[in-house]
Amino acid sequence: MGDRVQTPSQTVGPFFHFGLEYDGSAQVVPGHYPGAIRLHGTVFDGGQAPVPDALLEIWQTDAAGLVSRERGSLLRNEFAFTGFGRAATNLGGEYAFTTVRPGTGFVTVAVFARGLSHHLFTRAYFDDGTGGGASDSLLASLPPSRRSTLLAMPDGDRSFRFDVRLQGDGETVFLEYS
Amino acid sequence: MATQQVITEEIRRIETDAAARVQGGQSPEVHPRRDYPPYRSSALRHPTQNLVKVDPEEVERYSPAFGHWDVSPLESDLTIAHRGEPLGERITVTGRVVDGDGRPVRGQLIELWQANSAGRYVHKRDQHPAPLDPNFTGVGRVITGEDGSYRFRTIKPGPYPWKNHTNAWRPAHVHFSLFGSQFTQRLVTQMYFPGDPLFALDPIYQSIVDPAARARLIGTYDHDTSVPDVSLGYRWDIVLTGPRSTWLEPEHADG
Ligand SMILES: [Fe+3]
Numbered sequence: 001m002g003d004r005v006q007t008p009s010q011t012v013g014p015f016f017h018f019g020l021e022y023d024g025s026a027q028v029v030p031g032h033y034p035g036a037i038r039l040h041g042t043v044f045d046g047g048q049a050p051v052p053d054a055l056l057e058i059w060q061t062d063a064a065g066l067v068s069r070e071r072g073s074l075l076r077n078e079f080a081f082t083g084f085g086r087a088a089t090n091l092g093g094e095y096a097f098t099t100v101r102p103g104t105g106f107v108t109v110a111v112f113a114r115g116l117s118h119h120l121f122t123r124a125y126f127d128d129g130t131g132g133g134a135s136d137s138l139l140a141s142l143p144p145s146r147r148s149t150l151l152a153m154p155d156g157d158r159s160f161r162f163d164v165r166l167q168g169d170g171e172t173v174f175l176e177y178s
Numbered sequence: 179m180a181t182q183q184v185i186t187e188e189i190r191r192i193e194t195d196a197a198a199r200v201q202g203g204q205s206p207e208v209h210p211r212r213d214y215p216p217y218r219s220s221a222l223r224h225p226t227q228n229l230v231k232v233d234p235e236e237v238e239r240y241s242p243a244f245g246h247w248d249v250s251p252l253e254s255d256l257t258i259a260h261r262g263e264p265l266g267e268r269i270t271v272t273g274r275v276v277d278g279d280g281r282p283v284r285g286q287l288i289e290l291w292q293a294n295s296a297g298r299y300v301h302k303r304d305q306h307p308a309p310l311d312p313n314f315t316g317v318g319r320v321i322t323g324e325d326g327s328y329r330f331r332t333i334k335p336g337p338y339p340w341k342n343h344t345n346a347w348r349p350a351h352v353h354f355s356l357f358g359s360q361f362t363q364r365l366v367t368q369m370y371f372p373g374d375p376l377f378a379l380d381p382i383y384q385s386i387v388d389p390a391a392r393a394r395l396i397g398t399y400d401h402d403t404s405v406p407d408v409s410l411g412y413r414w415d416i417v418l419t420g421p422r423s424t425w426l427e428p429e430h431a432d433g
Contacts, residue, residue: 074249
C-alpha cells in the first residue's frame with residue numbers, strides 16, 4: 001500500500017484572496033442561526049506582530065456532534081450546515097467566523113500564510129476537559145501552559161477568542177496526524 | 179537586502195546538507211521545510227516546537243462535501259470569464275488527483291489562481307508594474323470527476339518579481355488548492371512549467387529540499403493534450419496521502 005508519493009505543499013503566497021475567498025465563506029452558519037457563535041482571534045508571528053496575510057479554515061461537526069455530508073460548502077444557503085468555513089485575516093491579523101459550538105467540543109483549524117511553506121493544523125477546543133465535559137486525550141497529554149493555546153475562550157456574548165501564535169512565546173500547539 | 183548570490187549559496191548549503199542526511203539513511207523530505215532561511219518571510223512564521231502527533235478524530239477523517247452544483251462548468255475555463263480574449267499563450271492543464279493507494283479522489287474541489295501572462299495578479303496588493311489584462315482574472319474552480327480527473331483551460335502565467343532579495347523572480351506557476359477525502363489530506367501548492375531557468379534561484383521552490391520531491395510540482399508537456407491550432411497541453415497528477423505524508427516507508431504506516 002501507499003506506493004504513490006505525496007505531492008509537496010507550497011506557500012499560499014500573498015495573493016490568495018481573489019482565488020480562495022468567496023461569499024459567505026466565513027459564515028459556517030448565518031448569525032441568526034440557533035446557537036450561532038462568533039469564533040475569532042488574531043494570528044501572530046514570532047515577533048508578536050499580527051499576520052495580515054493568513055488564511056484560516058475550520059472544519060467541524062454540528063452542535064450534535066454529527067459530521068455533515070451536506071453539499072454546498074461553496075454555495076452557501078441559510079439552512080444547510082456544511083461544517084466548513086474559510087476566513088482571511090485583515091490588516092490587523094484578525095479573523096472571524098460565525099459558526100456553532102461543535103458537539104465534539106473542538107473545531108479543526110488549518111492555517112495558511114505567506115511565508116508558511118506548508119499549512120499547519122491545530123484544534124480550537126471549547127472546553128478544557130476539566131469542567132465536566134468530555135475529556136480529550138490530546139488536551140490531557142499536554143502540559144497546562146501548552147494546553148491553554150488550544151482553548152477558545154469566551155470573551156463576550158456568544159463570542160469565543162482563539163488566537164494563533166505561529167512561533168515563540170505562547171506558540172500554538174500544531175498537530176501532525178498519525 | 180541579500181543578493182541572489184547570497185540566497186543561492188544558502189540554498190546550495192541546505193540542499194547539500196539534506197542530501198547528506200538522505201545518504202546517511204534518513205528518508206527524503208516530502209514537503210518543504212517550514213524553517214527555510216533563504217525564504218526570508220519564513221523566519222518568523224514557522225513553529226519552533228515539535229508538532230504534536232495525534233490520531234485523527236472521526237470528523238477529521240471526512241472532508242467538506244462539495245458538489246458539482248457548487249461550481250459551474252464554466253469556472254474551469256479561465257479564458258472565457260470576460261468579453262474579450264485574454265492575452266498570452268493558451269494552455270490546458272489536466273491530470274488526476276489520487277490518494278496514496280492510487281484511488282481517485284472523486285467529486286472534490288480544486289481551486290486555482292494565477293498571474294496573467296505578464297506576471298501580474300489582479301490582487302490589489304500586487305505592486306508589480308506589469309499590465310493588467312482586462313480580459314483575464316486568473317481564478318478557476320473545478321470538481322474532480324469519478325476518476326479523480328480535472329481539466330482547466332487558461333493562459334500560461336508570466337514570472338514575476340518579488341521582494342525576498344534583490345532581483346528575486348518567481349518561476350511561472352499556478353496556485354492550486356485541493357481537498358482530499360479526509361480533511362487531513364488538505365493541500366495548497368503550486369504547479370510549475372518544465373525547463374524554467376528560475377528554478378535554481380527560487381527559495382520558495384527550493385524550500386522543498388529533495389530534488390525528486392520538488393520535481394513532482396512540474397507539469398509535463400503533453401502533446402496529446404495540445405489542441406490543434408488552439409492551445410498547448412500540460413499534464414499534472416496530484417497525490418494526497420494525508421496523515422502518512424511525512425513518511426515514505428510503508429512499514430511506518432499503522433493501518
Ligand atoms: Fe504566485
